[in-house]
Structures are given as C-alpha cells and as structure tokens.
Amino acid sequence: MNKLRAFLGYRMRALIRKEFRQILRDRRLAISLILPPTLQLLLFGFALNATVSNLRLGVVDDSRTPESRELVATMTGSKSFQGAGTYLSVNEMSKKIADGNLEAGLVIPYDYARDLQRGRPATVQVMLNAMNSNTATIGEGYAQGVIATYNQTLAGEGIHAHFQEIAAPNVSRLGRVLIHPAYLYNPGLEPTWFIVTGILGVLLILNGSLISAAAIVKEREAGTLEQLLMSPASTTQIIVAKLFPLFVLLCMMGTLAVAIMRVVFGIPFRGNVLLVIAAAALCLLCGIAIGTFIATFTRSARQAQLTLFFVNPPLTSLSGAFTPVEAMPKWLQPVAQFNPIQHFGMISRGAMLKGSGIETLWPNFLALLAFTVVLVSLSIWRFRKQLS
Amino acid sequence: MRRIFAQAIKELTQLLRDKLAVALALLLPVILLLLQTTAISLTVKDLPIIVQDLDESQASQKLVDAFRESLSFHVASWPTDKQPEEAFASNKARGALIIPEEYGRKIARGEDATVQILVDASDGNTAQIISGDAQQIVRAYNAENAGATRPQPVNAAIRLWYNPSRSSQKFYGPGIYVLAMSLFPPLLATLAMSKEGEQKTILQVYVSNISAHEFLLGKIAAFMIVATGEAIIMMSILFLGFGLRFAGDPTPFLVATILYMFTVTTFGNMIGAAIPSQVAAMQAVALTGFLLVYMLSGLLFPVQNIPAAIRWISSLVWGRYYIEVVRDALLAGGGWPSVWPKVLAIGAIGTIFYTLAWRSMRRMQLKD
Numbered sequence: 035m036n037k038l039r040a041f042l043g044y045r046m047r048a049l050i051r052k053e054f055r056q057i058l059r060d061r062r063l064a065i066s067l068i069l070p071p072t073l074q075l076l077l078f079g080f081a082l083n084a085t086v087s088n089l090r091l092g093v094v095d096d097s098r099t100p101e102s103r104e105l106v107a108t109m110t111g112s113k114s115f116q117g118a119g120t121y122l123s124v125n126e127m128s129k130k131i132a133d134g135n136l137e138a139g140l141v142i143p144y145d146y147a148r149d150l151q152r153g154r155p156a157t158v159q160v161m162l163n164a165m166n167s168n169t170a171t172i173g174e175g176y177a178q179g180v181i182a183t184y185n186q187t188l189a190g191e192g193i194h195a196h197f198q199e200i201a202a203p204n205v206s207r208l209g210r211v212l213i214h215p216a217y218l219y220n221p222g223l224e225p226t227w228f229i230v231t232g233i234l235g236v237l238l239i240l241n242g243s244l245i246s247a248a249a250i251v252k253e254r255e256a257g258t259l260e261q262l263l264m265s266p267a268s269t270t271q272i273i274v275a276k277l278f279p280l281f282v283l284l285c286m287m288g289t290l291a292v293a294i295m296r297v298v299f300g301i302p303f304r305g306n307v308l309l310v311i312a313a314a315a316l317c318l319l320c321g322i323a324i325g326t327f328i329a330t331f332t333r334s335a336r337q338a339q340l341t342l343f344f345v346n347p348p349l350t351s352l353s354g355a356f357t358p359v360e361a362m363p364k365w366l367q368p369v370a371q372f373n374p375i376q377h378f379g380m381i382s383r384g385a386m387l388k389g390s391g392i393e394t395l396w397p398n399f400l401a402l403l404a405f406t407v408v409l410v411s412l413s414i415w416r417f418r419k420q421l422s
Numbered sequence: 423m424r425r426i427f428a429q430a431i432k433e434l435t436q437l438l439r440d441k442l443a444v445a446l447a448l449l450l451p452v453i454l455l456l457l458q459t460t461a462i463s464l465t466v467k468d469l470p471i472i473v474q475d476l477d478e479s480q481a482s483q484k485l486v487d488a489f490r491e492s493l494s495f496h497v498a499s500w501p502t503d504k505q506p507e508e509a510f511a512s513n514k515a516r517g518a519l520i521i522p523e524e525y526g527r528k529i530a531r532g533e534d535a536t537v538q539i540l541v542d543a544s545d546g547n548t549a550q551i552i553s554g555d556a557q558q559i560v561r562a563y564n565a566e567n568a569g570a571t572r573p574q575p576v577n578a579a580i581r582l583w584y585n586p587s588r589s590s591q592k593f594y595g596p597g598i599y600v601l602a603m604s605l606f607p608p609l610l611a612t613l614a615m616s617k618e619g620e621q622k623t624i625l626q627v628y629v630s631n632i633s634a635h636e637f638l639l640g641k642i643a644a645f646m647i648v649a650t651g652e653a654i655i656m657m658s659i660l661f662l663g664f665g666l667r668f669a670g671d672p673t674p675f676l677v678a679t680i681l682y683m684f685t686v687t688t689f690g691n692m693i694g695a696a697i698p699s700q701v702a703a704m705q706a707v708a709l710t711g712f713l714l715v716y717m718l719s720g721l722l723f724p725v726q727n728i729p730a731a732i733r734w735i736s737s738l739v740w741g742r743y744y745i746e747v748v749r750d751a752l753l754a755g756g757g758w759p760s761v762w763p764k765v766l767a768i769g770a771i772g773t774i775f776y777t778l779a780w781r782s783m784r785r786m787q788l789k790d
Contacts, residue, residue: 062702082717085547086550134754165749167463168464172550175557209534212560215553215556216540217541217549218543219510225547336704351457351458357461360469361590362460366460
C-alpha cells in the first residue's frame with residue numbers, strides 16, 4: 035500500500051501535469067485529437083451507404099399496349115427501381131448501361147400482350163449492370179420480387195385464372211408456400227447503423243496509435259527524454275505519466291464519438307452503454323500501445339508515421355467494420371479474429387443494436403482484454419528497455 | 423529539358439536512399455491490393471440459419487431440405503425450446519426459418535401456407551441478401567412442387583452484364599488499385615517536397631538557375647516514374663491474380679493513367695510546397711487522399727447513395743473519374759465514346775493542381 039502511494043505520489047502528479055500541459059500546448063496535437071475523428075465519423079456515416087434502391091431503369095417497350103405499360107408502371111413504381119427513360123432499341127439502351135447512366139434495363143417483347151391474352155407465359159428481359167456484385171445480387175432479388183407481385187395482381191384481375199384453365203387442367207395441386215421476412219433490431223434497414231458502430235473501433239485504434247506515436251517521438255526528437263531520465267522519477271513512473279494523459283484525452287474523444295452516434299445518427303442504445311465505453315477504453319489502450327511500440331523503433335515523427343502505414347490499413351481492412359466478416363473468404367475469417375477492432379465491433383453492435391449483455395459478449399471482452407494486456411506489456415517492455 | 427532531367431534523377435537517387443520510403447512505394451501497394459481485394463465483399467454466402475419447425479411434418483421437412491441444399495445458407499442446430507433471438511445475440515445464426523403448425527395440412531389441402539423468416543438486420547445489407555435468397559429458394563420450391571399446376575404468366579429472364587459471376591474481386595480490385603494510386607505517389611512526392619522546405623534545401627534551389635517550371639516538372643517526372651512502376655506491379659496482380667482483362671479498347675485507360683499519375687503527383691507537390699513540414703504535409707495528403715477517394719468516389723458504395731448535401735463534393739474528386747475509367751476498361755469495355763469526358767476531367771483537375779503548385783513556387787523566394 036505504501037509502495038503504491040509512493041508510486042502515485044507528488045512526482046507522478048507533477049509528471050502527469052507536465053504531460054497534460056505539453057499536449058494541450060501543442061495546438062496541432064490538440065486539434066488532431068478532436069477534429070479528424072469527428073470529421074471521419076460524420077463522413078463515414080453519411081457517405082458509406084450500401085443500400086441498393088432507386089436503381090435507374092431504362093425501358094424498351096416493343097409491345098406498346100396497356101398490359102406492357104402496366105408492367106413498366108409496376109416496376110418503376112416500386113422503391114427499388116426508378117424510371118430513367120424509354121428507348122427505341124435495345125442497342126441504344128445497352129450503350130446507356132455501359133456508360134453507367136442506367137443500372138438496369140427492361141425489354142418487353144412485341145408479342146407480350148398477345149401472349150398474356152392467349153394464356154401463354156410471356157418472358158421479359160431484365161438486364162442488370164453486374165459490375166458491382168452487391169448491387170447485382172440485391173437488384174436481381176428486387177426484379178424477381180416485383181415480377182412476382184405483378185403476377186399476383188394479374189391473377190386478381192382474372193388473367194391468371196383464364197391462363198390457368200389452359201395450362202393446368204384438373205390436376206390436384208399442392209398449396210404454395212408464402213414467405214414473410216421480418217427484420218429484427220433494425221427494421222428500417224438503416225445502413226449507417228452497421229457502419230458507424232464498426233467505424234468507432236477503427237477510429238479509436240487509428241487515432242490512438244497516431245497520436246501516441248507522435249507524442250512519444252516528439253520528446254525524443256527534441257532531446258528532452260534525457261532530462262526526464264535524470265529526474266528522480268522511476269522509468270515506470272515516466273511511462274505511466276506519459277500514457278495516462280493521452281488515454282484520458284482520447285477517452286474524451288471516444289465519448290464525443292459515442293454522443294455523435296446517438297445524436298446525429300440516431301443509433302439506439304438498447305443495451306448497456308457502459309459496456310461500449312469499457313470496450314472503447316480497451317480499444318484505445320490497444321491503439322496507444324501500438325503507437326508506443328512503433329515509436330520505440332523509430333527516430334523521427336516522419337518514420338513513425340510511415341511505419342504506421344504498414345500497420346493500420348491491414349488492421350482496418352480485416353476488421354469487419356465496413357463489410358461483414360462473413361463475406362470474406364472462409365480461410366481469411368479466422369485471421370480477423372486476431373483483430374481487436376473486430377471484437378470491438380461485435381461488442382458495440384451487440385450492446386447497442388441487439389441489446390445483448392455481458393453474458394453473451396464475454397468471449398469478445400476476454401479477447402479484447404487479452405490483446406490489450408499483450409500489446410500494452412509489449413510496448414512498456416520496449417519503452418523501458420530504451421529508457422534504461 | 424536537361425535541367426528537368428537532372429532534377430528527376432536527383433529526386434530518384436534521394437528516394438532510393440530512403441529504405442522505408444522505397445518499401446512504402448513498392449511493397450505497401452501490393453499488400454494493400456492483395457489484402458483489400460480478398461477481404462472486401464458485401465455478398466455474404468453460406469450464412470448460418472436456424473430452423474424452428476413447429477409442424478414437424480413431411481411437408482415441412484421437405485421445405486427445410488430445400489434451404490439446407492442451397493449455397494446461401496447452412497442450417498445450424500438450435501434447440502426448439504430456446505428463442506431464436508438468443509441465437510442472433512450470440513451470433514450463432516443470422517436468420518431463423520419458422521414453420522408454423524398446420525403447415526403440412528394446409529399445403530396438402532391446396533391452400534397457401536405462410537412461413538416466416540426472421541432476419542438479424544443489424545447489418546441492413548446482409549439482411550436484404552438473406553431475405554432475397556430465402557424468397558428465391560421458396561420461389562424455386564413452389565415452381566417445383568406447386569408450380570407445375572400454376573405457371574407464372576410473366577417470367578423475367580435476368581441477364582447480368584459485365585461481371586456475370588458477380589465476383590466482388592472484379593469490382594473492388596480496380597477500386598483498390600485506384601485507391602493505392604491516389605495515396606502512395608502523392609505521399610512520396612509530398613514528403614520530398616516538404617523536406618526541401620523543412621530542411622531549407624529549397625534555398626539552394628532558389629539560388630540556382632533552375633526555373634519554377636523546370637523544378638516542378640523534374641519532381642513530377644520522378645514520381646510519375648515511381649507511379650508507373652506501382653501501376654505495372656498492381657495491374658499484373660489484377661491480371662494474373664484476379665483474372666481481370668481489358669474488356670475493350672485499352673487506349674483510354676492508358677491516356678487516363680498517364681494523366682492521373684500527373685494529377686496525383688502534382689497534388690502531392692502542391693501540398694508539399696504549401697506545408698513545409700513533412701509530418702503535417704503527409705497527414706494532409708493521407709487525410710484528403712484517403713478520405714476523399716475512399717469515401718466520395720464510389721469505390722466501395724455507389725456515389726448516388728451519398729446524401730445530396732455532400733454529393734457535389736464527389737464531382738471534384740479526381741479519383742472518382744479515374745475509377746470510372748478503370749472499371750470501364752476492365753469490365754464494361756465502352757471505350758472512348760463512354761469515357762472521354764472523364765479523361766478530360768482528370769486532365770482539367772491536373773492542370774488546376776499544376777497551376778496552384780506553380781503559383782506558390784514561381785517567385786522562387788522564401789515566403790515572408
């Protein structure tokens with residue numbers, strides 16, 4: 035107990051006060067604590083949107099009958115497609131698709147209405163620009179869905195019945211299965227809810243590592259590290275005093291980010307916010323540890339920043355923050371488990387969107403804690419080795 | 423001309439002596455391209471779903487089998503006495519198929535029976551894919567079992583153009599290539615330029631008889647050579663590793679690439695000339711290069727999804743035009759008729775950057 039008191043005594047307090055002043059006096063560092071993370075969160079949240087809706091649909095209607103116009107109206111009236119002009123020939127329309135002015139095209143053959151009236155099945159062609167695989171997958175589902183709905187309205191108008199008489203004479207038939215999807219946790223399918231809850235982890239690690247590397251290298255570049263070593267404070271005291279203010283200031287940034295999530299993006303906090311804050315603090319410690327670790331290997335701020343380029347982008351792309359981990363190739367998915375950001379995403383999505391508690395999230399917490407302990411002790415070990 | 427050449431040689435020699443910068447120039451684009459292209463995808467496959475079969479009849483088993491056989495899902499076991507929400511909370515499943523009692527009897531009587539699919543929608547995009555896949559399975563199931571007697575009056579024949587296998591690598595690969603081209607060449611250029619200001623070697627340039635144009639063009643030429651090397655490496659990875667080919671006339675791509683390399687290295691030089699501090703200039707380039715090109719150029723998600731209030735910014739983002747040219751060259755193959763305005767836009771932005779960089783250099787004197 036006495037030892038602890040001595041450790042946290044006036045020397046420690048003086049050192050911590052010194053670090054706080056040093057950070058806050060460096061205007062660029064102080065600004066970079068607040069401005070980039072806020073800006074990034076807002077931009078990411080607003081700009082990254084995977085929704086597929088209002089696909090621009092071009093139409094070539096060779097049939098030119100009330101029946102074909104009704105099909106066009108059904109297609110363009112849905113939220114999935116919007117009408118973007120009619121074309122005289124398929125060639126003309128496919129050029130527009132190639133130029134990226136249209137995402138989809140509908141071709142109705144000249145015998146469409148005649149076939150329907152005679153009770154023969156009619157086939158229309160739907161072309162989708164599949165360059166973007168996600169748009170193609172979802173757009174295909176939309177097109178099928180709209181046509182299926184249209185078929186049901188046709189049935190209601192009696193065209194189907196007339197049609198059935200010819201195609202299916204007195205066979206005892208089985209009933210159809212209707213499937214009704216229900217969306218839990220995010221019934222409006224709001225895309226920002228997924229992105230923003232994941233991005234928070236990326237921001238914590240990214241900014242934590244950048245700022246701590248800058249702060250630590252600065253002392254070395256200025257040559258004031260020797261002065262600190264000459265003071266009667268122990269190396270552990272120096273390290274703790276160095277990292278503590280960074281942690282406190284970064285935690286404030288994290289809290290600001292969580293507030294933005296609630297106020298600007300309207301993300302529900304269905305579970306315990308404290309779980310998210312605790313996970314965010316662990317994530318920050320990971321980031322600070324990465325930054326410190328790299329700072330001990332580099333001689334200048336420029337070198338530290340360049341080295342971080344080798345660490346942060348891979349960490350971000352394997353985090354499942356922008357795109358779901360389940361969409362990665364099977365062999366890559368286990369690798370993502372070694373990423374603190376991935377576990378943070380599970381916790382923040384679980385606690386905020388699904389209302390999960392610690393009883394389901396504990397494996398992720400445990401993993402995050404393990405990363406923090408390993409990374410922090412690794413960086414402190416490197417730092418001490420350098421100081422002595 | 424001779425002075426431009428000498429300046430370029432000097433720049434390259436200086437770059438080669440900095441091992442970390444060389445690694446950044448040649449290694450990092452490769453790592454980024456391989457990793458991101460393999461990892462980024464939005465189209466989930468083989469997702470775990472659970473089944474709650476309250477009917478337990480032969481008919482319901484048949485429907486479950488249809489789900490089990492599909493590539494989109496695999497059925498995870500889940501005790502019937504537990505709520506499906508618990509499976510979602512612990513990430514054991516992303517969807518739950520619920521078959522009500524009386525399902526089999528209704529089907530046998532020829533009535534329509536409704537089943538429910540509960541979807542974990544915390545990821546909206548995945549949720550849409552799950553519900554779309556489930557509906558497709560049920561549609562196919564109906565066509566096979568109930569459908570022979572009830573063919574649909576209108577059928578849609580869906581054609582997928584340009585990327586019929588819906589490979590996400592073919593879509594994201596070119597995008598990541600553009601991201602790397604927008605990030606690394608300007609980063610190196612800005613480091614070299616701000617270094618001159620930071621270490622005051624710029625004074626030596628000022629007292630020499632080199633003109634501002636020659637100095638700038640020499641620097642730009644040097645980093646365009648580096649960028650060409652990066653482009654060749656990355657394109658060979660895209661061609662050999664991810665199976666991309668030129669879909670049509672490659673000349674628009676070549677012209678656009680040269681213009682784009684000019685634009686990004688000039689951008690780096692412009693920032694470096696304005697900010698005489700390596701760390702600050704690097705952060706400025708990384709932030710603008712990364713944020714603008716990653717988020718406002720349609721690299722991951724369509725530009726039309728960006729809210730209108732900030733969408734106009736994306737028409738100023740140089741990367742946006744280059745992405746469209748690259749995707750056209752590698753996937754759609756529209757050639758000059760469909761991309762010439764975009765090539766022109768890249769050239770225009772490059773000219774603006776060059777003018778700005780020259781304006782801050784032209785006096786060849788220290789700023790007061």
